[in-house]
Amino acid sequence: MKNGLIKTVINKYAIIFVLFGLVLLFSLLSPYFFTLQNLTNVFVQQSYVIIATIGLSFVMISGGMDLSIGYQMSLVGVVTAILMKNIGLPVPLSILLGLLLGVALGLTNGLAAITLKVHPLIVTLGTMTVYQGISYIASNQSVILNLPPSYKAIGQGYIGGIIPISVILMIIVSIVASFILSKTSFGRYVYALGSNEEAAHLGGINVNKIKLIIFAINGLFAAIASMILFARTGSAASSTGPGTEFSAMTSAVLGGISFKGGEGKVWGIIVGVLILGVLGNGMQLVGLNTYAQFIVKGLVLLAAVGFDTYQKASAQKASIKESTN
Amino acid sequence: MEDTTILSLRGITKYYPGVVALNDVSLEFKKGEVHALIGENGAGKSTLIKIISGAIKPDKGLIEINGKQYNSLDPLHAKQNGIEAVYQEFNLVDSLSVAENICFGEQNGFLIDFKKMYEKAKKIFDDMQVDIDVKARVSDLSTAQQQLVEIAKSISRNAKLLIMDEPSAPLSVSEVEKMFDIVRNLKKSGVTIIYISHRLDELFEISDRVSVLRDGQYIKTLETSRTNPKELISLMVGRELTESFPQKRGTIGATALELKNVCGNGLKDISFTLRKGEILGIAGLVGAGRTELARLIFGADKLISGSVLINGKPVRIHLPVDAINLGIGLIPEDRKRQGCFLEKDVSWNISISNLRSLLKWKTVVDKNKEKSLAEDFYDRLNIKTPTLMQKVKNLSGGNQQKVVLAKTLATNSDIIIFDEPTRGIDVGSKQEIYHLIRDLADQGKAILMISSEMAELIGLSDRILVMYSGRITGEITKEEFSQDRILELASGLN
Numbered sequence: 001m002k003n004g005l006i007k008t009v010i011n012k013y014a015i016i017f018v019l020f021g022l023v024l025l026f027s028l029l030s031p032y033f034f035t036l037q038n039l040t041n042v043f044v045q046q047s048y049v050i051i052a053t054i055g056l057s058f059v060m061i062s063g064g065m066d067l068s069i070g071y072q073m074s075l076v077g078v079v080t081a082i083l084m085k086n087i088g089l090p091v092p093l094s095i096l097l098g099l100l101l102g103v104a105l106g107l108t109n110g111l112a113a114i115t116l117k118v119h120p121l122i123v124t125l126g127t128m129t130v131y132q133g134i135s136y137i138a139s140n141q142s143v144i145l146n147l148p149p150s151y152k153a154i155g156q157g158y159i160g161g162i163i164p165i166s167v168i169l170m171i172i173v174s175i176v177a178s179f180i181l182s183k184t185s186f187g188r189y190v191y192a193l194g195s196n197e198e199a200a201h202l203g204g205i206n207v208n209k210i211k212l213i214i215f216a217i218n219g220l221f222a223a224i225a226s227m228i229l230f231a232r233t234g235s236a237a238s239s240t241g242p243g244t245e246f247s248a249m250t251s252a253v254l255g256g257i258s259f260k261g262g263e264g265k266v267w268g269i270i271v272g273v274l275i276l277g278v279l280g281n282g283m284q285l286v287g288l289n290t291y292a293q294f295i296v297k298g299l300v301l302l303a304a305v306g307f308d309t310y311q312k313a314s315a316q317k318a319s320i321k322e323s324t325n
Numbered sequence: 326m327e328d329t330t331i332l333s334l335r336g337i338t339k340y341y342p343g344v345v346a347l348n349d350v351s352l353e354f355k356k357g358e359v360h361a362l363i364g365e366n367g368a369g370k371s372t373l374i375k376i377i378s379g380a381i382k383p384d385k386g387l388i389e390i391n392g393k394q395y396n397s398l399d400p401l402h403a404k405q406n407g408i409e410a411v412y413q414e415f416n417l418v419d420s421l422s423v424a425e426n427i428c429f430g431e432q433n434g435f436l437i438d439f440k441k442m443y444e445k446a447k448k449i450f451d452d453m454q455v456d457i458d459v460k461a462r463v464s465d466l467s468t469a470q471q472q473l474v475e476i477a478k479s480i481s482r483n484a485k486l487l488i489m490d491e492p493s494a495p496l497s498v499s500e501v502e503k504m505f506d507i508v509r510n511l512k513k514s515g516v517t518i519i520y521i522s523h524r525l526d527e528l529f530e531i532s533d534r535v536s537v538l539r540d541g542q543y544i545k546t547l548e549t550s551r552t553n554p555k556e557l558i559s560l561m562v563g564r565e566l567t568e569s570f571p572q573k574r575g576t577i578g579a580t581a582l583e584l585k586n587v588c589g590n591g592l593k594d595i596s597f598t599l600r601k602g603e604i605l606g607i608a609g610l611v612g613a614g615r616t617e618l619a620r621l622i623f624g625a626d627k628l629i630s631g632s633v634l635i636n637g638k639p640v641r642i643h644l645p646v647d648a649i650n651l652g653i654g655l656i657p658e659d660r661k662r663q664g665c666f667l668e669k670d671v672s673w674n675i676s677i678s679n680l681r682s683l684l685k686w687k688t689v690v691d692k693n694k695e696k697s698l699a700e701d702f703y704d705r706l707n708i709k710t711p712t713l714m715q716k717v718k719n720l721s722g723g724n725q726q727k728v729v730l731a732k733t734l735a736t737n738s739d740i741i742i743f744d745e746p747t748r749g750i751d752v753g754s755k756q757e758i759y760h761l762i763r764d765l766a767d768q769g770k771a772i773l774m775i776s777s778e779m780a781e782l783i784g785l786s787d788r789i790l791v792m793y794s795g796r797i798t799g800e801i802t803k804e805e806f807s808q809d810r811i812l813e814l815a816s817g818l819n
Contacts, residue, residue, distance in 0.1 A: 184688045185680035192677055195666040202625060202663050203678040203732065204649035262668055 026282030046277040047170035048228040053248040055221025063194035063261030064120035068128035073226035073241030075135040081144040081236030106219020110212040135238040144236040155232030178266035194261025337386035346372040350543040364538035365751035379403035407485030419464040469500040497610035570784035575767035587631035606786030613792040654738030664729035667718035672699035679735040702731035723754025
């Protein structure tokens, strides 16, 4: 069944081929695309999205959803800026408090989902609006300018003059997340919740505890993403952050995280984000306007989901055939 | 029964990659007969009924129905020819009323004539001698009632050939009797019934003829009155297999589990003891509270009052994880919904409840330990799977159940609760599971076995408790085991 093997490889790694295809396409269309400078740019621009998407994917793999990460980022970024600029706390302490706030916001989502016994999609639709309100009240609807240089370095600095700090953070987060998901017992429980929550419960998994930890991780990752984004911008406004939830969801789905839960890997998420990033960057270089880019991105998502469903359906058929009766 | 053939299958062959699901199967169904179809899991029964109902197309062969010949059927042509099916998973719209479900897809025109629809549904139920409110929502009905709605739906479409796939599986004993009455009435009015069941005793009660399939091959059709369970089993498995139960070799020891006046989850004042080395059967009709009892002991539902003692010490169990830590294991009733992770592989499933013992540095799952655990159970339980990396959804029902057993046994429980351990699995796997349960008891484990199968309860238990309406209505010792006694207590007749 050599044919079958090739088919499996293509199906499994289809998105990698798509990414390479796009890179090839844009390299041919624009002389500026395949340059070290530009490719570094793509990574720098996407590093915070990758981190946020990885956080979200913990929730999605466990069968949940979080619409509030964009405003979690907004609130964390604004509060961190206030701590540094208005209150005058040292930068490292402000960052630490900002990250703790992220964990607290995540835990709030988790607690609400558990106690209200409502799907996290609905819960976070509510908390999203709450976080939005708090963020705008905190920032007093104004922009906090001139964030300290040591803070801005997170988003703009380089190590050794070549490697961007944000990319290093992204790599560390990816490795840690991948390790947690694929190697640890906690990672197994995340998948177990998404595959069959009832069986997980009866199988002795403390479902509520795992859910809380998942949301805390998501909050922490959103906060790290927020630090990178705000540091890159150099100033803090409540309107920075929102929208990330949709990029993250789109990338997650592209990267093979199913809405039903139980499936997905970190490398897939990274490829998913990069596909969207390369598309955006490439189209810009080619000279497509922003709105045309939206159309293409939307179509790519639909095509990816369509392909995935088709592939699952044929896999399903094959397995029905195997296990008939 | 008349002697006209309503449906004949000739040389039906169906290939799937790597398997011949059906190989040159020829079969005839007569008008007005109850024709049972039996075979182990994987024998080709489901494929055959899917071909008859038009869900899949055969690769070779001819289907002749009402004198018309087809190479294959599709669902529409099947229905036009009066073929209807009641599957194990019902095909009802939960949020609609009974009548709307029965008359589903019938209304012509823009508006629904509710009055006419209710009348029609009522008339069908009256003919069936069933009392169900036609205006009730399907989601408010019991499983047995939903099945009756399915049957009524088929009747409303003038079914000439009704396929029933394991119809008794979700039903209690008295409900099965009622279903049989309905089947007999349908038969009287000339409907042919293809009846699929794992429960052989039922076939002898209801069927006129029985056809046996084995490994995709047609084996034989017999007049039910001229055969016996032993012969059928040997035809199904291709070897002599007695419905015998393993003999007890161990001894019964000290009390492992004791319940004192336990209430909660619909249970009233439950008290009993379970001893080491003992298999305690729990009998009762569906809804008697047996599964509720299992879930309460296991911490899946809340205990309101009363106490639970393990090895004489009172314990508090709030969550299943507490129960597992105290050495209790549960094999749940519904293996697909509650037992296994269908999308995950065999080894993943076996290790998930037992990860703590497979860790290195307290966090990382040790692949080598995991592999040896999975291999150990693969050998011990004789799980049939090409590799341990196979997704559980691709295994047969019996092997899925073995994976669930392995998952629970891997936690090394001393008290094991089995809830319907052999529901819907083939004869061969059943025997293996019986031996396994007996072996566990012989090793000194305390076993609580909930079952709806009389033979299993009587054959395997050392003692039986009977439940009715949330209470224990009686305890029967081995010497007094009898179906009549169990049924009396289970029906609340005392």
